[in-house]
Amino acid sequence: xxxxxQSPSNxxxxxxxxxxxxxxxxxxxTALYWYRQSLGQGLEFLIYFQGNSAPxxxxxxxxxxxxxxxxxxxxxxxxxxxxxxxxxxYLCASSFLGRRNSPLHFGNGTRLTVT
Amino acid sequence: xxxVKQSPQSLIVQKGGISIINCxxxxxxxxxxxxxxxxxxxxxxxxxxxxxxxxxxxxxxFTISFNKSAKQFSLHIMDSQPGDSATYFCxxxxxxxxxxxxLTFGKGTLLTVNP
Numbered sequence: 001x002x003x004x005x006q007s008p009s010n011x012x013x014x015x016x017x018x019x020x021x022x023x024x025x026x027x028x029x030t031a032l033y034w035y036r037q038s039l040g041q042g043l044e045f046l047i048y049f050q051g052n053s054a055p056x057x058x059x060x061x062x063x064x065x066x067x068x069x070x071x072x073x074x075x076x077x078x079x080x081x082x083x084x085x086x087x088x089x090y091l092c093a094s095s096f097l098g099r100r101n102s103p104l105h106f107g108n109g110t111r112l113t114v115t
Numbered sequence: 116x117x118x119v120k121q122s123p124q125s126l127i128v129q130k131g132g133i134s135i136i137n138c139x140x141x142x143x144x145x146x147x148x149x150x151x152x153x154x155x156x157x158x159x160x161x162x163x164x165x166x167x168x169x170x171x172x173x174x175x176x177f178t179i180s181f182n183k184s185a186k187q188f189s190l191h192i193m194d195s196q197p198g199d200s201a202t203y204f205c206x207x208x209x210x211x212x213x214x215x216x217x218l219t220f221g222k223g224t225l226l227t228v229n230p
Contacts, residue, residue: 040124040223042204042220043159043204044220045218048216048217050216056216056217059217091158103161106159106160
């Protein structure tokens with residue numbers, strides 16, 4: 001079946017511009033995560049959505065970052081007034097909570113470059 | 116505070132050799148320890164995972180060894196193959212209620228298996 005889909009795969013933007021990154025999770029998956037992968041820094045947790053519960057935003061690095069998940073499915077990560085340090089690969093993952101040890105399924109990411 | 120420390124950063128192994136990657140964690144509440152494999156341009160994919168109630172788990176050529184008292188776990192790849200060349204991430208989380216909530220990742224190990 002289809003995996004987690006992210007778009008665009010690459011995004012180049014100028015410093016100060018806003019960007020929107022999209023994630024289509026696997027159908028039926030109730031949990032959705034955003035991670036950021038910077039060179040040599042591993043995967044940094046950003047935000048987590050689970051069903052209708054309030055999202056866990058504890059990993060968002062600043063108030064320029066926000067995310068929403070509409071209808072319990074598609075999610076959009078928005079970065080306002082982008083800075084060069086925002087350049088990274090943004091990964092989305094989904095999983096089926098309620099099933100013991102259901103793994104996270106990652107998309108291939110959006111590579112963001114801020115010039 | 117880095118909660119999961121991974122070493123080495125990079126590893127070169129000859130075909131047929133054993134690859135060993137080590138991780139140490141700090142939070143004693145962690146109770147789920149997966150390893151993810153990532154190929155260039157792709158998102159990470161679950162390779163193998165362990166719970167702290169066992170000291171070892173083996174799946175094919177991949178084995179996780181877990182030492183709860185030392186708060187360490189490691190990945191062993193037996194008979195390493197060039198196709199195993201990838202970046203490997205260890206991770207940890209608190210399952211609690213059957214969820215994979217907020218995985219904390221190590222910084223990754225770039226494995227190169229020479230033919």
